[in-house]
Amino acid sequence: MIKYYLLILILxxxxxxxxxxEMSQLDQAIECYEKALRINPYYVDALCGKxxxxxxxxxxxxxxxxxxKALSINPLHIPSLWGTDIYNSNSIR
Incomplete structure (x- = not known):
């Protein structure tokens, strides 16, 4: 029961x-992602969102x-691959 509660809480x-x-409240968004990561530090979507x-x-x-870190957990996580590719191509530096 607790396992499902934690899963719903993380999501x-x-x-x-x-x-x-999306509302440009980035500090609060990061707080939410960090709370999710305190429950499950391997949640790649929260790592990517942060x-x-x-x-x-x-x-x-x-x-x-x-x-x-997200790619070390899931090497096929597409958003993290895109993010890494952007950095590697120096397109945002």
Whole structure:
């Protein structure tokens, strides 16, 4: 029972983070992603969401390592592959 509660909580925090990011409330979005990651540090979507927020805040130094962490967990995570490819192509530096 608790396992399902935690799963729903993580998904809710991730979704809330995405909504906040869409409204440009990036600090609050990052807080939601970090809460989800405290429950499950292997949740690649939250890692990627946090990385996207950091990019939008022009904090480019922290973003690539989050993509790399996500890819170390799931090497086929498409959003993280895209994010890593953007950094590797130097298109945002």
């Amino acid at each position: 809710s925090l991730y979704s809330k983070g995405g909504c906040l990011a 990385s996207e927020c950091l990019k939008m805040m022009n904090k480019y130094q922290q973003s690539p390592e989050l993509y790399q």
